[in-house]
Amino acid sequence: MNWLKPDRRTLLRGMAALPGIGVLMPATASAAAARLSGKNRDVISELKIRSFINAAGTYTSLTASMMPRPVWDAMTVASTKFCPLQDLHDAVGKRIAELTKAEAALVSAGAASALAIGTAGVLAGTDREKIQQLPDTRGMKNEVIVQKSHRNGYDHAVRNAGIRMVEVETAAELESAIHSRTAMMFFLQAANNRGQIGYEEFAKLGKKHNIPTMIDAAADVPPVSNLWRFQQAGFDLVIFSGGKGIKGPQSAGLLLGRKDLIEAGRMNSSPNSNSLGRISKVNKEELVGMMVAVEMFVNRDHEATWKDWENQCNRIAGFTKGVPGIKSEIKVPELANMVPHLHLDWDHAAVGKTPGDVVKELREGTPSIEVRPGSAKNFVIAVWMLEPGEYRTVGRRLGQVLKG
Numbered sequence: 001m002n003w004l005k006p007d008r009r010t011l012l013r014g015m016a017a018l019p020g021i022g023v024l025m026p027a028t029a030s031a032a033a034a035r036l037s038g039k040n041r042d043v044i045s046e047l048k049i050r051s052f053i054n055a056a057g058t059y060t061s062l063t064a065s066m067m068p069r070p071v072w073d074a075m076t077v078a079s080t081k082f083c084p085l086q087d088l089h090d091a092v093g094k095r096i097a098e099l100t101k102a103e104a105a106l107v108s109a110g111a112a113s114a115l116a117i118g119t120a121g122v123l124a125g126t127d128r129e130k131i132q133q134l135p136d137t138r139g140m141k142n143e144v145i146v147q148k149s150h151r152n153g154y155d156h157a158v159r160n161a162g163i164r165m166v167e168v169e170t171a172a173e174l175e176s177a178i179h180s181r182t183a184m185m186f187f188l189q190a191a192n193n194r195g196q197i198g199y200e201e202f203a204k205l206g207k208k209h210n211i212p213t214m215i216d217a218a219a220d221v222p223p224v225s226n227l228w229r230f231q232q233a234g235f236d237l238v239i240f241s242g243g244k245g246i247k248g249p250q251s252a253g254l255l256l257g258r259k260d261l262i263e264a265g266r267m268n269s270s271p272n273s274n275s276l277g278r279i280s281k282v283n284k285e286e287l288v289g290m291m292v293a294v295e296m297f298v299n300r301d302h303e304a305t306w307k308d309w310e311n312q313c314n315r316i317a318g319f320t321k322g323v324p325g326i327k328s329e330i331k332v333p334e335l336a337n338m339v340p341h342l343h344l345d346w347d348h349a350a351v352g353k354t355p356g357d358v359v360k361e362l363r364e365g366t367p368s369i370e371v372r373p374g375s376a377k378n379f380v381i382a383v384w385m386l387e388p389g390e391y392r393t394v395g396r397r398l399g400q401v402l403k404g
């Protein structure tokens with residue numbers, strides 16, 4: 001499944017506005033080095049694993065995002081204390097629910113785990129026998145209705161609970177697919193433009209037929225308002241990745257929504273031994289880390305951050321000025337990863353290299369730089385996972401590789 005669909009909403013920014021911007025940006029030479037004290041053991045270097053500047057974005061296989069310092073500080077402190085895990089779960093869930101304007105919340109082991117335990121909670125509720133029986137759904141409702149265009153690799157996690165997906169295309173088909181075995185309706189926000197039923201209508205249909213609705217919005221923050229937008233539209237369960245835009249622990253996620261369903265989700269997961277979700281344990285470090293990350297994300301100056309991202313795109317574009325055959329443009333994806341990205345479009349004859357050549361040279365250079373894999377005609381730079389000042393290194397290397 002390709003999450004890097006071509007961007008539909010295109011924000012053209014005049015590159016003429018270049019000189020003079022970027023004064024907001026700190027001039028850290030090596031942001032990663034500055035985070036470390038000399039005493040810290042660098043296992044990644046010890047093991048000779050390549051590390052790189054992340055101009056690609058929040059890819060799990062590239063370790064996605066980096067936690068801000070207060071997040072890992074809180075995790076470090078938590079790691080020195082024993083505590084009753086369920087009490088911590090309760091307290092962290094309560095605080096995250098307040099921050100996200102949710103009725104209730106739980107921290108899961110990634111968005112994928114939230115999909116599975118949220119579904120298990122819908123099927124088995126808080127009934128101990130049913131909880132232990134899953135993923136065997138005999139005697140339970142076990143069909144989940146989904147738009148055909150919303151099927152995706154991550155919905156394997158929903159199927160983990162033992163359900164069967166029932167695919168529909170129109171609202172009429174959806175309504176006639178509902179019957180006594182219908183357990184839930186599932187929506188993928190990244191596919192909102194691909195199906196015939198938009199998210200608001202979908203949530204309303206769930207309400208109309210009294211069927212719980214779940215939305216996977218894993219990569220759909222920022223904007224911060226999305227943390228409550230889908231709940232306010234009527235979804236009973238809303239899912240976000242913890243380690244993407246929110247910059248929490250990579251192994252954490254959020255399940256937000258109806259109090260009874262969150263309670264059921266908790267019952268269907270770790271630390272309860274005989275439960276479907278016992279395979280996706282969340283410990284105190286992820287719990288506190290996720291809470292601090294959500295606090296920081298909600299309280300961030302979102303406008304200033306956005307301007308900073310645009311400035312970084314513009315500054316990097318500046319290094320490609322004067323290279324024949326390269327056209328740069330800032331685009332914001334309409335769904336998922338909705339932040340400014342720098343697109344570099346290609347005239348191969350003029351440049352003499354393919355985007356693939358440049359991606360490879362950036363990766364193999366020093367320092368190594370990962371960008372978003374492009375097509376034959378372009379590639380894309382994501383600035384939102386860059387550490388302060390790294391945009392300069394990216395721009396400089398890009399200029400060298402394109403001109404060299």
Ligand SMILES: *Cc1c(COP(=O)(O)O)cnc(C)c1O
Pocket residue numbers: 003060109110111112113154190216217218219240241242243252253
């Ligand atoms: C990334 C992603 C997931 C998985 O998120 P994790 O937090 O890595 O488990 C699920 N659904 C969608 C749409 C995603 O983009």
